Amino acid sequence: MFCFFMPKRRFSQNFLTDRGIAERIVAFLEPGAVDTVLEIGAGRGILTEIIAASGARLYSFEIDRDLIENLNNKFAPYKNVTIINRDFLAIIPDEYTAEKFKLIGNIPYDITSPLLEWMLRFRETITRAVITTQKELADRIAASPDSKDWAPISIFHQCFFDIRKVMSISGGAFYPPPNVKSATLLFSANEKHHIPFWDDFERIVRQAFHQRRKLLSNNLMHLPGLTRENIHAAIASLGLPQNIRAEQLAIEDFIRLTKAVLSVKNA
Numbered sequence: 001m002f003c004f005f006m007p008k009r010r011f012s013q014n015f016l017t018d019r020g021i022a023e024r025i026v027a028f029l030e031p032g033a034v035d036t037v038l039e040i041g042a043g044r045g046i047l048t049e050i051i052a053a054s055g056a057r058l059y060s061f062e063i064d065r066d067l068i069e070n071l072n073n074k075f076a077p078y079k080n081v082t083i084i085n086r087d088f089l090a091i092i093p094d095e096y097t098a099e100k101f102k103l104i105g106n107i108p109y110d111i112t113s114p115l116l117e118w119m120l121r122f123r124e125t126i127t128r129a130v131i132t133t134q135k136e137l138a139d140r141i142a143a144s145p146d147s148k149d150w151a152p153i154s155i156f157h158q159c160f161f162d163i164r165k166v167m168s169i170s171g172g173a174f175y176p177p178p179n180v181k182s183a184t185l186l187f188s189a190n191e192k193h194h195i196p197f198w199d200d201f202e203r204i205v206r207q208a209f210h211q212r213r214k215l216l217s218n219n220l221m222h223l224p225g226l227t228r229e230n231i232h233a234a235i236a237s238l239g240l241p242q243n244i245r246a247e248q249l250a251i252e253d254f255i256r257l258t259k260a261v262l263s264v265k266n267a
């Protein structure tokens, strides 16, 4: 079976070959007949097949034209499956579904960051996502405060999703085996944080981590329109010490910090 499709480096193709692992990955998505599912990078369809059998309305995207004919043939019997030869990052969910949806993909390292941006953009329509990617990146996304992995990307995603690393997968489960380990993340939409001033929040979080080893106050000093005194006052108003670093702050702290910075700025 494998000789038909030579994996392409250009599309970072590493096809999952372990059926048991594929079953477990899909189980985390909990697909069912009431669901709409978008799949990123169908490849040879190992996940596609399991999701298809759940009865979910499935849109499976694959950028590599050479894989499409096989996918179309394989899924022709399934009326609930549509195979689409497009770059997933360029799609807008509205083109395919007006419903909220679930998202799944075993995705290459190089599209993980852009996909995370995509997910933030369409966060209100995603109910659940199961994303398998390079372990190192997965660890960052699922990080907790006060760890070296805690970063803007973990913060932004955890504002909207509960994120759990549910599985580690060794290279041997893929063909060809990647040099690095993979991990599967489960994202479930949450309603925990209400952030009305998102743009300010985003700017402040990014600036707070600008130089990780520096103090929070030294990083924030570079925000336009703020003085050293403003920043110190904002940090003090939160009851935090002046020598704190960004990685020590939890999401709630960043929300409070944003409010404090906005209020000293407008004072």
Ligand code: SAH
Pocket: 011, 012, 013, 014, 015, 016, 017, 040, 041, 042, 043, 044, 045, 046, 047, 061, 062, 063, 064, 067, 086, 087, 088, 089, 105, 106, 107, 108, 111
């Ligand atoms: N889901 C399959 C394939 C994993 S390999 C499996 O688990 O075996 C990743 C797949 O994503 C490849 O088939 C690759 O061609 C495809 N791909 C890479 N970038 C893509 C993009 N931007 N949009 C859609 N598919 C993409």
